[in-house]
Every structure is written in structure tokens, then in C-alpha cells.
Amino acid sequence: MSSDLRTSSDARPAGAADTPVVAAPAPKGRRPPVSEDSRLAIEIRSLVERGEMEEARERFGGLVAVHQRRASRIAYQYLRDAAEADEAVQDAFVKVFAHIASYREAWPFEVWFTRILINGCLDRRKARARRDRWFVSSIDATPADEARASAAIAAPGANPEARLLARERRSRLAAAIERLSGRQRDVFMLCHYGDCTPREVSAITGLNESTVRVHLFRAARKLRGFLGGTP
């Protein structure tokens, strides 16, 4: 498996920025009910193992359709760049298909996929930080994003003032999320943007469920403080 699925566990500092997401060990004894997408993933795995690649690709299209929008939302919130988020989502799906043989039904497919996606996003963030040390910063919106935002503001029928205000609100929110520590940001994004429950976040990150709740609560409290609410 690629380095994205880092399986060694607790060697990372809690709250360290952009630390890779490491899976928690699979639960022993009790097995969660298999979800629809997990069942589909298992079918695709069997097809790949039998060498029926065409059929596997076709079935995989169904998985892409189910998870694509959510994946794009998570990737965009991590990367704040539409093109890069697009690439990250594509890479995650391709990686999942290429390594489908190593998928185990101990965890839902969604958890496995999200872990791969987030590791890809974190790698991209790291690469961008490295690039920014030597080249012009790309943290700000790219020209394409700027053009898209301008086009959206100038779109007929749209209220330009409302759109501008929305854009300002979003950039404030993004800046506030950026100010969270790495672990808090991961947990918050997975829970609020990735629709994960604390238990699923625990499975994705390898953190204890109660630790996830604490991170989540602290992240929310900080965010409310940053955004001018009651800290």
C-alpha cells in the first residue's frame, strides 16, 4: 500500500499541524453492519481479484457518484483551491481503485476512503507549504478562483452585494478554521464537512472517541471566539 495509508500509530504529537491521519485498529469481536457502499466495495474487490476489470470499473463509477460531492467538499475545505481539490479527489478515487484489494470490511468504505483522501490533502498542504517557502505564495485564491468569484458576482440575476458579503463571510470562516491546531482542524472538518460521527472520526484518525469529542468541542469554542460569538 502507498505511504498514504500510514499504519504505525501513536508516534505523532497531539494537535500537531497537518499530521497524517492514521487509522485506528479495527474493532475486535463486534462487527458493524456493512453499509451499501462497503458492500459495493467488497464486490469490486472480488471482481478485481478475478481479473474482471471492466466490470469492476463500471461498478466503481457508482462509488464515485456516491462519495464525490462529499469528497469535493472536504478537499476544498482543506485546500481552499478548486483545481487542487479536484485533483486530490481524483487521486483519492484512483488510489482506492488501485488498492481495492487491500480493503477490509472491518471498517466502512467511507472511513477508508476518507482516510486516503485526507492523507492526500495533507500531503498537498505540506507540498504547498514547502513550495511557498521558495516561491510565490499560493495560499490566496488562484487566478482561476478569482475569475470564478468575479463571474459569480457579475452573474445576471445574482445580488452582487449579497454575494460579496457571502464571500467575505466565507473567507473569514476559512481564516478562522486555518487558525485551529492541526488535530482540531482535522476533527472539526471531518465532523462538520465530512458528515462523520465522532465514532467515525475516531476510526479515521486513530484518536480515542472521547478525545475526538474534546477536540471537536475546543475547535467549536475557538471558532465561535474567532468569528465573534461567545467563546
Add this chain to the structure above:
Amino acid sequence: MIVRAPHLRDDRLFDYYLAERAGDIVDPPAAEHLGDCAACGARYAELVRTMDAVRAEADAETDEIFTPERLRAQQQQIARRLEHVGRAARVISFPGRLVSRHMSGSTARGVTQWVYAAAAAGLVIGVGLGSFYNTEWRSAHRARQVATGPETILAPSTAVATRGTGPAVEASDEAFLSDLEVALERPHTSELQPFDALTPHVRESR
């Protein structure tokens, strides 16, 4: 005496929010307290409003960027990339002719020996021809010198010696040196030349 339950702490309120959002079983005492206490109810409503607003902003932003067309294009792109997964990479043979010829070890050794021999022969021939032409050129040069005679060879020195004689030559030398001096004194930059023309010079005042 009725003892009023203390207000809910923020973390408990947040847990309540998470449980409610996930559709899990909520904490019954917390639910009861929220029903009774207006202050905690207001705090909870504010928390829910903030978190919902955060989520709604993210949803709206993602919908604006990842339109259905863009998602369709992304799907197609993923499908195209998946076409290459599990297929062996195409290797381009280089250089094709040499590979197809399939030379045996002894043949290859023979070819290498011939290459070395050709290179050595080329070097020897090159050095021989070079030395031959050098000798030829020297003898031809010497013959030319003999044909023109010693006065031709001495002509430049004679010219130098005779140049300083006579007042006409002296005047032209003077003019040449003066021109040279002027050229050196003037600025070389064309933009500065008008300023130079306006400025009085020492040579003009003499």
C-alpha cells in the same frame, strides 16, 4: 426546598448538539434541563445557529464551485484514469534497430575492437596529415620571403622612421592628437552631448 439543577456546561451542551445532529440518543437530564432553563436553551440555540451557519456556508460554497457539470467532468476524468490502472506500462524500445538485431557477446566484442582500431587509425592519419601540411606551409612561406627580398621585410620600420620628418606630417599628427583629446573629453553618452555643447571648455578659453 427545591434545588435547581446547575446550568449545563459548554462541553455537555456541545455533546448534546452532536448527539442530536447524528440522531443518537440524547442525554435525558440535559434534555430536561434545556426544556426548563431559558438561559441554557438560549445558549443552545445560539450554538446550533453558529454551527449550522458554518455548515451552510461550506455547502453553499461547495455547490457554487463544484457544479453538476464540474462533477460530471470529474467523474469522466476519474474513469479515464482508471482505464490505465492495472495495465502494464508501455515500454518504448530504444534504439529499435540495435535491439532487434540481438547481438551475441562475441559479436559485440568484435565490434568494439573494430571501433577502437578505427579511432586509433583516424588519430594516426590525422597527426600525420597535420605534420605534413605544417611542413608544406613553412617551406612555402620561406620561399615567399626569399622571393620578395629583405627590403620588403624592413618596409614597416622604414615607414615608421620616415613618418616623423617634415612639417606637414607634424601638423596632421597634432590635429589627430587634438581630435583624440576632444573625443576622450566629451561624454560618450549621446543624451549628455547637448549639455556638453552648452558647457564652456578649458581648451576653448585658451
